Amino acid sequence: MMMMNKPNWRLLATAAVVSAALTACGGDDGNDGNSGEDGRPGGEPATSVSTLNLKVTDASFSNGLPVFTLLATNEDDEAVVGLQGLKVNVAQLLPAGHQVVGDPTKWQFAGDDSRNGAAEIVDQKNGYYTVTFTSLDKAQLDPNFTRRLNIVSPAGTLIDGTTEVPNGQASFDYNAAGAAADYTRNIVATDSCAACHGEGNGIHHGSYVEPETCATCHDGLKAEGGRTNRSFAVLVHDVHKVAAAEDADGHIQYPTELSSCNVCHETSAPAEELAITEWGNWSAVPSKENCASCHADNNHIMEQADSSRCASCHTAEGTGVVKGTIDAHLGEWNDAAEVISQWGSDVEMAYFADTDTTTVTVSITDANGQKLAADQVLPQIKRIEVLTNLGPNYPVLSYGAGSHLDAVSNGELANNTTIVDGSFVLPITGLPYGAEGTDADTAFSFVGLAACSKGNAIVACADVADPDNTDNYTGMKANMAFVTKSGFTPSKRHTDSLEFSKCEGCHNDNWQIHKGYHSGFVMTEQVAHDEEGKVIGLDGCVTCHTPDGTYAFNNNGAWEQKLHVVHGDKNIINDCTQCHTSFNLNAFAKKGPINTGAGANPYADGLYGTPITATCASCHSYPSAIDHMTGGTFGNGVYDVDKADAQLAVSAENCFVCHAPDVADHSNVKF
Template identity: 40%
Template sequence: MMNAQTTKIALLLAASAVTMALTGCGGSDGNDGNPGEPGGEPAPAIQTLNFTFDKSVVTNGVPSVEFTVTNEDDLPVVGLQKMRFAAAQLIPQGATGAGNASQWQYFGDETCDVAATCPGTFVDKKNGHYSYTFNMNLTANAKITYNDQLAQRVLIRAYNTPLPDATQVPNSNAFVDFTADTGAAPTYSRKIVATESCNTCHQDLGNAHHGGSYNDVNYCATCHTAGKVGVGKEFNVLIHAKHKDLTLGSLESCQSCHAANDAANDAANDAANDAAPDWANWSRIPTAATCGSCHSTVDFAAGKGHSQQLDNSNCIACHNSDWTAELHTVKTVDKKVLINKYGIEASSVVDSATKAATISIQVTDSKGSPVDISALLPQIQRVEIITNVGPNNIALSYFTKDSVIAVKNGVLDSKASIVDGKLVYTTTKPLPFGAVKTDTDTSVTFVNWAMCSLNAQFVACAEPTFDGSDVSKYTSMKADIAFATLSGEKPSTRHVDSVNFSTCANCHGSEWESRYHKGNNSPGFVMSEQLAHSKDATGKPIVGLDGCATCHTPHGTYASGKNKGALEMKLHVVHGEQGVIKECTQCHNDFNLDAFKVKGALATSAGKYTTPITATCTSCHNHNPMKAHSQAVLEGFGAIIDGDYTQANQAAQSETCFYCHKPTPTDHTQVKM
């Protein structure tokens, strides 16, 4: 907590001559309070609980803490009803054996419910100050030997139990590390990952596990310790095992989570650095347990996949910190170098007589200068060209779209050619163009490609004997998108102003290589500014996901159904099932509701279609309850649920949801009053 805040509280509370019988925050009239009484109205809601620890000691084996709780407006919170207090101590690095990492030992916890039971002594001083003295004596623990020379930790969980005046409070966590006798800060720590690193993807860590109970990674790391949880559930093992198989670009580098804050030395960065001062432990202190949690095929004790190691004493002799860090980051660095070496510029024109689109692809170097694709052809693993019609309401299904692998393992397809150093392809399937100045007057082409690579270099595709399934032998490159119209009018490009692409990159990586599409059937692609065809208010290019819609059509992908359906639905369903979504603002910086005016029906089950607004809503909200709601209400306002395609498509613009609803990213439940 900032010094200004602490000072404010100190001045506020120092004036108190008597305690106050408050059940909310602040005074009662919005004016300065009486002497010894805080002023201001009670906070109508508490969004955040902020903890300041005033004193923490262990006396004759019994821990006690004194702390202050404020809300987001820096006002004291009074009347907390239910809290859990836990105690732990930290064994320093090397104390249990040469090469061993530091290790938390969890003594236990006590839950204090003011309305029921409280094992220890809990005091609410009615002015934002609290204290708790444990009932447990650490010296009496049969499994752990208490040592008053070790760093001690007390953790707090504040439950979301309402205050006596019914004010809601959020689940919150806090902790304090201290020396047992004086309460001073300990001389060593084990704070390896900052909660903010976790929240880059999870948004709110507490929402991911344990029903939203714990939102501080330090609570997780202290509780998931040997003796407290089963083998394999220790934090350093569990967390790697859970993340290592996720196909997220940001997880390819250890430093995505184990990160130092190297920015200017200011208060914010001081706080960030303090959150994870031991961030470099991952490379500095290698152990069999931690390394084996990612390198899961290695059995160190048995000597399988590595020379036999019965303990951690020799690890650092070979795996020094600099070498370990370089080894675990060089792959990401090398790949970025390859990805940025070349780009492409795709363009398209439509023949008004044949209604075919001719796509030209110019390769460029890192400076934007043109490169003759003939010179690179032996190294090009694949070039995939996908063309559809109607960027906002894709006309052709996944199976009827026009697509071609124009290059495969350095060999040019017979339907493609090289003209003036450019790759040229003309669509062969009928493109169902519509009327002038409508969405279907526009064709959209998505180009993705890859180059054969080995040992951080591009190589001829014959050299790695590529078979299509070993994705380590090629590097996906930056994709591009091109629009063209039958009429020659300005294209109807898909809206890209709803999703903040940087939030995608937070999880998928700044060089987002879509490995979901990488393998036998597709070269994969990298999402980058090369795809931008629009700019924001500051002139910065907007990277959109509109190229994805060429395959993720309203008719579905591979099979009908919301899980494999239109892009509007699939992203919600997949991220919802993964527990990523908490609120709309995680991904959306805007809701372009006008986009629905050019959308048609979306496949929501096998052979069945739903009008677009309702279909999009049901991708987050469970389909069956939404269907019941629609039958009772929405169908009277134009919605069609799981109907015939023609019927639902004709009714697409008849939905009147937005007559009442006015969703925004910050409040998607908002209605017009």
């Protein structure tokens, strides 16, 4: 089954160019370029550089030390002259079993062009830079091992001191003859990291953006002349394990369950479709060091003297006695994915004036979208959870006052739910609709569905020992519906400025959000957009994440703030384009005061801010920013005031008189 395939086209392109270039080893990059010498960019040097492209055009060796040529061009294939601060790392790949049988391949840092060796870098003034090493003092290069050159050009300016240039990076692997490597070790694609950390954003030292660079230095061989004490695999597992830890309430904080290895590791076949050909190395070559980085409390692992016995039992596919490493790490994820794929839902709402009742009708569908009889699937349903609010753009019911009802609980009907024409019908009374045509004239329900499950099968809840145990049920695809009391067209929230695929890229497409406290909301591409292109998952979250906040009101629970706060706390946000495709500034016209997280209780003495100020303060919470937004002359917003006072100030907030934020530069101003 294709589980997660995120091809890194930059790596594919670079690999093709480097392979051809290194095979020739003659200095011809195979590109006619602009007018000038064959194969060279020619023409005038670039006067602006939005994108810095680096590639090696030939490589050779002098006394066993690297000699190579680097080509630097901009987005228009113009030569980039005057790069400063080029850093070149050199490493070699220790083969499997380099110390004892069972050792996986491992990069060994050999040195670089400055502190740990000596190299002459010459700018040829035509886009080409020649690099000649005269010594490396961290490790001696073995002619039988794959070597790696890793080049980093830090963001800054060219030698003229004014022309700005972004970060550029290139890595390639080669053999002792200067040709393409016979074997290598690339297990994680840059795109996998970028899904969470952002495209082109320096994760470490402000410049390093590719895992090849990280693995080159973080070799874990410091005692043997290497660079660091912890290998890249151990370091990354440890860092993400901490980030994915549960809080005091048992909630996964970020970004997803630690067991979802495929968020980072491509785990798909056939291998020829993958940019990372060594994607399966982690599962085929288990080692004490790497396994212990996650399973630090496993006595069996820790009592092993080395890795010599690991692969004899722990194979990728399993031995029939011992579970395979792929199934052990991804089995639960695969089982959940299969369960989730079996059911969907259709949701409708209706309003009946004679009884002032709103009904929510939920139909369960199979994998082909065909309706399943409600009485037949009822015993297998752990929960149908219906969350209802009024006013999609500015929900009027607070977290405690909103309608939160189960239509089904542990295989039984609940809260006066009936089965009508094969669907579940839940009546909701007493919703305080707003005036005709207003935002609050619209009621909306976010519906969560969970099925009792064993392995990859949906089962009757009576057949599991404890249906309330989260191991015994699976959160399914979420859905939602709208209705108006007046009969007018429903109001809907503007969320199409967010790219939902980017949420999936970091969280994976089977993440059962809030499973346990809620049914577990799964929002995949299959149900992510309705006929008008709205993102159902992000629309639905505001039923609870209201302007008043949630039960965690002192944690910026309003939806306008929550995403910024959570992602900011985890140091994920680098720029707005990681999530946004555009901004809809007009949406603020439909909003009112937002709880700022101050005060002991949002329903009694909570403090509020005007909508633009409160939203911006979710990132820009430092005093000078708040002062600017609430300074009277600028912004006219208010912050940390009583709700009534904030409401009076909403119409006076005028941030967009000066500010014109867009996703490329949210600090844009109009003059």
